[in-house]
Amino acid sequence: MNDQPETAVDARTHRWGMGAFFAAQAVFVLVSVLLAAALGNSGASALVLMLVLPTIFAGAVAVVITLVRGNGPRLDFGLQWRWSDVTTGLTIGGIGMISTTIATVLWTRWGPEEAESTVGGLLDEAQLSPALAVVIFLHVWLVAPLCEEMVFRGLLWGAMERLRWSRLTAFVLSTAVFAISHLEPERTVLLLVIAIPIGVARLVTGRLTASVVAHQVNNFIPALGLLLLSLGLLPA
Template sequence: MGWRQRVTTTQPGEPLDSIELPDPPATPVHRWGFGAFLVVEAVLLASAAFVSVLAGPVPAGAQIPVRDVLIGTITPTVLAALVAVLITAWRGNGPRIDLRLEWHWADIRLGLKLGVLGLVLTTVSAFIWTQAVGEHNATSAIGALVEDQPMSLTAAVIMFVYLWLLGPICEEIIYRGLLWGAVERLPWGSERWTRLAAFLLSTAVFAVSHLEPLRTTLLLVIAVPIGLARLFTGRLPAAIVAHQMNNFLPALTLLLTTLGVLTL
């Protein structure tokens, strides 16, 4: 329900009058929905397939070059996120409004707390999952890549920054931003059920979209604290921070493995 403001005015020699002003205009509803999300997913998958063919295979035993990290791993996700932002500018009110990209320190603090919770939950779940499926089957796609072939130090540092900081921003724009906003446009009924539906669907799609069937259950567990950050605050930055916190240890493990400090 909107609010109405009452203003009192006086005229010389006249009694006080009350004037009821109309509701202020609501934020315009964006004109994009699930079609926009499908376009972004298509860009992500098509660009990943294209750059993998363009880069070509790395010779056995050779180091993974910086070019392959930048083009093969980072470019598809960044490109898809940029397309999502452009769609909000073209068919909506821009990323700040449509994707709820408004920064509040309270959101950052909550994101950090849920990120720490996610780290603990992920660590415990990963241990249980590894015991259930075996260490080799529990390895992520990035982990398998490093395990099969060495990575140059420069490439490892770039991958560390991407996995820890840039990747979560791009993925949250796509899933807890664009997909979440698409779900919110549907007539679910109350706002409470709409947000719950957005949380559940974005969590499930996020897990499945990694295309790692054996790890889908684990990815669902990982995604829950991140989705809760978006659900509790109603904005995207909290989810970004929670995602970055969750990715810190895996990214650090990859870097330390490249330096020879750890072995996978």
């Protein structure tokens, strides 16, 4: 019984809607702008802060909103430790990693030459210490997926369920918004390929744990690449 997807009634017991998602996005943008204005080109540590903190703050806003206007992330997002969800996330994430790797190779070969990720572009010329490189690795691999999932397939998905939109609609729209919100127009199609398996994990389980795990699995290779790049073990 506990491993069944949440029902539409369960998903609508919270009291937050689309405004919650926009609030988290606004915090992300505001923190990014404030850090850029305050730190500017202050070195590698400043760059790491500008990459890490906006995402963490947005994720924190998602948690606070569920506590104030809902039942907490465990119930509202289905962010619970269940081996069935972890297994589903690992399986779908593994499949997604394969499809993403193939899509990335094809995109690198035939896509626009300037289509590089924002994080990768910022780190190309950065001289990071091993400690800072590990921080970026752990953030991209583990922390960013958790925060992003709480915002996109937590707040946004939950808002659409509260409006009584179908789960399939929530999957399609959250996937599209996730890809577009990265503000990398040249890579939007590739980001859609990356986002689809992650959304599928949320769709089939009805809970966020599976999509977080799938997202983390999918981010492992890019995170490892950034680590090796930052340490000078891969060419820029």
